[in-house]
Amino acid sequence: MKILVINTGSSSIKYKLFDVDRQRLLASGAAEKIGEETSLLTHGTVLPTGEKKEIVEEQRISDHEDGLKRIVDLLVDPEHGVVGDKSQISAIGHRVVHGGEAFQSPTIVDEEVLEAIRENIPLAPLHNPPNLLGIEVARRIFPDSLQVAVFDTAFHHTLPVEAFLYAIPCRLYEEHKVRRYGFHGTSHAYVAERAAAYLGRPLEALNLITIHLGNGASMAAVKEGRCVDTTMGMTPLAGLVMGTRSGDVDPALPFFLAFHLGMSLKEIDDLLNKESGLKGLCGTNDMREVIHKRDEGDRAAEIALDLYAYRIKKYIGAYFAAMGSLHAVVFTAGVGENSPAVRELCCRGLENLGIEIDRGRNALPGGEIREIGSPESEVKILVVPTNEELRIAQETKRVIESKTRT
Numbered sequence: 145m146k147i148l149v150i151n152t153g154s155s156s157i158k159y160k161l162f163d164v165d166r167q168r169l170l171a172s173g174a175a176e177k178i179g180e181e182t183s184l185l186t187h188g189t190v191l192p193t194g195e196k197k198e199i200v201e202e203q204r205i206s207d208h209e210d211g212l213k214r215i216v217d218l219l220v221d222p223e224h225g226v227v228g229d230k231s232q233i234s235a236i237g238h239r240v241v242h243g244g245e246a247f248q249s250p251t252i253v254d255e256e257v258l259e260a261i262r263e264n265i266p267l268a269p270l271h272n273p274p275n276l277l278g279i280e281v282a283r284r285i286f287p288d289s290l291q292v293a294v295f296d297t298a299f300h301h302t303l304p305v306e307a308f309l310y311a312i313p314c315r316l317y318e319e320h321k322v323r324r325y326g327f328h329g330t331s332h333a334y335v336a337e338r339a340a341a342y343l344g345r346p347l348e349a350l351n352l353i354t355i356h357l358g359n360g361a362s363m364a365a366v367k368e369g370r371c372v373d374t375t376m377g378m379t380p381l382a383g384l385v386m387g388t389r390s391g392d393v394d395p396a397l398p399f400f401l402a403f404h405l406g407m408s409l410k411e412i413d414d415l416l417n418k419e420s421g422l423k424g425l426c427g428t429n430d431m432r433e434v435i436h437k438r439d440e441g442d443r444a445a446e447i448a449l450d451l452y453a454y455r456i457k458k459y460i461g462a463y464f465a466a467m468g469s470l471h472a473v474v475f476t477a478g479v480g481e482n483s484p485a486v487r488e489l490c491c492r493g494l495e496n497l498g499i500e501i502d503r504g505r506n507a508l509p510g511g512e513i514r515e516i517g518s519p520e521s522e523v524k525i526l527v528v529p530t531n532e533e534l535r536i537a538q539e540t541k542r543v544i545e546s547k548t549r550t
């Protein structure tokens with residue numbers, strides 16, 4: 145079954161086409177700078193030998209519909225394509241950032257679902273509108289394929305009330321759905337399942353802490369297969385120190401910035417989301433550069449890295465306590481998969497919790513799932529490459545198959 149996975153942003157469409165039954169990636173790419181003078185279309189195909197071919201086109205893409213049409217043209221192109229005809233694509237899986245409380249699992253898109261995603265726009269004003277647009281455009285271009293929405297928030301729907309409710313007047317939850325939702329759910333779910341398979345035990349028999357460290361970063365406490373807490377909140381601003389987001393700060397900070405520095409709400413929003421985190425602390429949001437600067441003796445970079453790791457370490461302790469016991473800690477995403485230095489800093493000093501990294505194993509490169517704990521470490525420490533798009537494709541297939549069975 146061939147499934148196209150689409151992640152639509154305000155000026156971009158990222159895509160991956162999978163042969164899900166064989167777990168094979170056939171093509172991937174992105175249309176970027178949509179609507180600008182010069183747009184960029186990158187399209188890569190993966191040959192059966194594993195060899196990759198890439199082409200880049202620079203020409204104006206007027207809107208998202210134009211963008212998706214160009215992508216389809218490339219997918220069926222006799223020279224660069226991987227399918228003979230778009231009808232061979234059985235379904236489109238869409239990443240939708242915010243499912244609110246309405247969506248606890250992937251869902252086949254119909255008018256009602258579109259309306260419910262629309263109702264969640266106030267909770268994710270930057271993400272849900274382009275996600276919706278992507279679905280609407282794909283429905284027009286693929287009228288005969290099923291569209292499935294896979295939500296970033298869904299994996300966290302099992303959070304107990306004490307983990308999701310904020311201590312503010314209840315009516316804000318009851319009337320406006322103000323609560324912790326959590327994000328990166330597709331990634332947390334994927335790596336938790338992969339970790340369980342690697343450990344040779346059912347996910348339901350394990351307590352895991354999954355640590356997704358990309359440009360955005362979050363952690364999840366996964367107790368017996370169910371997510372019981374996560375660091376992001378009603379929005380993706382809460383929790384860990386990220387590339388450009390502050391993560392946790394005193395909730396009164398915006399009042400100080402407004403009352404004493406005269407900043408507008410928009411300026412505060414930009415400051416906390418786009419100018420903070422690693423970038424705010426040491427001038428760059430690229431972890432490779434932060435580490436390089438620290439190694440060159442840059443004190444601000446050293447502090448940034450320490451703060452980044454300290455926050456993660458605190459949440460490891462908190463989630464260990466929340467679950468009562470812990471079988472494995474799982475690192476994933478750009479930083480988590482690739483930075484031995486960050487992983488070591490996060491685990492340093494946790495030996496009394498049974499978390500003991502093996503410096504040799506940790507330093508080994510590798511794109512595969514691997515163990516980096518010492519043989520004495522009671523808690524396993526794993527690096528698990530995430531693959532959110534594959535997970536979306538798999539979920540899409542599962543939803544379609546369960547529909548055809550009923």
Ligand code: AMP
Pocket residue numbers: 357358359360387429430431432433477478479482483
């Ligand atoms: P993602 O959002 O998952 O693509 O992750 C992006 C982040 O991963 C960026 O901050 C990169 O600097 C970081 N990253 C990628 N490769 C490495 C590496 N080898 N060492 C440290 N950080 C890395």
